[in-house]
Amino acid sequence: MSAEHPEYATFGLAPAIRAGGVLANGDYQVHRDFVDFIVDGRPLLFRLSDLDAVSPLASDVPPAIFTAQVRGLLLESDAPLTGGRYVIYGCPECEDLACGAVTAVIERDGDDYVWRDFAWQTREEADLELNGYHGIGPFRFRGDAYRDALGSLLTETPDESASRRVLLIGARVAVLARLAAALRTIGIGADITQDAAAVPADELRAYGAVAFGRAVDEERRTAVRRSFERAGVDVAYVDGLAPIIPLLVAQIENALDRSPPERRRLVRLVAADGAAGVEVTSTCRVRLTAYRLDRLYRPRTQEIFDGTLPAGRHRIALDSKAVKGESFIVARSSGSVLVETMAR
Template structure:
């Protein structure tokens, strides 16, 4: 029986970078996701941290090679006519694992079938096949037009991956800038934006205010950006904790529509977190706080797959005592909030 027709498109997507509690980092990646029947294909894979081969930071020659492969204008890179649909965001090494599929022509149509998780040269459909995904039949004209548009330069402009850090203290902005550069986001530090040329202001994707920046300074910076004719998100730091600030910045840089973000809402009290997700996905919650000696404490308080909808997750009171924040991470999404504690009495 022939596969039913599905619509095909591409949409900008982001794999949010992160500075994790154990010191590891996740690199920020912008890429084009495959949209099948109006929904990102990646969202059908609930526990996958991956990007498509159509990443914005690869050289034009490699992007052309990837597009030509998906158009079947070059030989398949894997046996059995298999192509990588999603790969490791850090190194793109097949040994780390990848989602692959057979792509073939059927008349003027393109068919994607036999999706599988693959870590070696050959895929084992019996053990690692995604039996609930596909096959998909795409009309040739729509399929070719979407992919050819990438080579013609007719695609959404990539997000501005540079931020301006406004802060009176040198140590924290410097540590934050170093962390952002480690995950692939440029960062500049200034006490204000008055002397920054308008062309440079237009290159920033967000402006970040440190906790010690006064309201007068914030207003002056906002005026500078407004005078330059650029509208960027303004991030008010929740706490002097680098991983929390990185999470806030990653959320600000994600310019995608709300419907294409897996994390829709996050709130937290001293007793529980309320998390809402738009599709089944793995969610990790990490609590951060500063102790009496001004040391940062971090504790993972939840790590599991959540179904679409709202969820209430109990929190360890010790992990969120005092001034604390909660960071939620899902594939491609991140949210950070301050923990609200009940007033005494």
């Protein structure tokens, strides 16, 4: 086929997250669950280098808006932007086009759907010469597969509760309260309890993860696990590494990410011998942060790396002062968070 009639690409959808967190500078990054576009078996977002964005198919938008977005992609309504352009990825914090968005023309060609002329857009008109993604697309999708994939979203109710609520169990109520507040700030629901045995099964099904404080003994942990097993709930269990709020938030974000490795950008973190080993599947920005408790049990935080890494494995030297004693390393990309204890 010619460039004017490109070969067919496969089209699919898959759950994805924009990982939230408490950053080293004290800022908060909101957690977002969304449906990503899978083109030729790979998330389309990964082709866009280091882009912190989500698709318009987010689970936390009102159902009517979610449905309108799907019908727009099916070309059942007029394009929201001039030139037949649709937002493919937008700002994860707001819906303002001024923040920037990846847009593309979506059109019908017979029974096929074509996505072309991808661009970074910050105003009503797109400047393809200045801001076009010239190496991406056009993509031609078979109409039946395209409609089936998007149409399935109209028959399913997006369920954010099971992936975005966490049950916190521990002895230090003050730490749990601060942790719950931080999680709620970034868009993750959090509840505190000392005993899950009396919680009704329907309520247990609302949780995607359970986080245990270090003081929770094995007997209590076992009892909690049995409560969830009886309710038929498959949750992720988090063993809190230290009473450091940003570190605990990162652990919980990692636990809530159930996506397979091939759908992640950040897939490996090793911390040992004064260095961190990081593996990424596509070019992206990676931040490494060290956390530790000093002799007076005060939390210490140091950002030790912030840069764009190409696909592959990388070794990053760590500041010895940042990782002395019992310390922990958090690696973060826009869609993934990994946590490791610094090995001695």
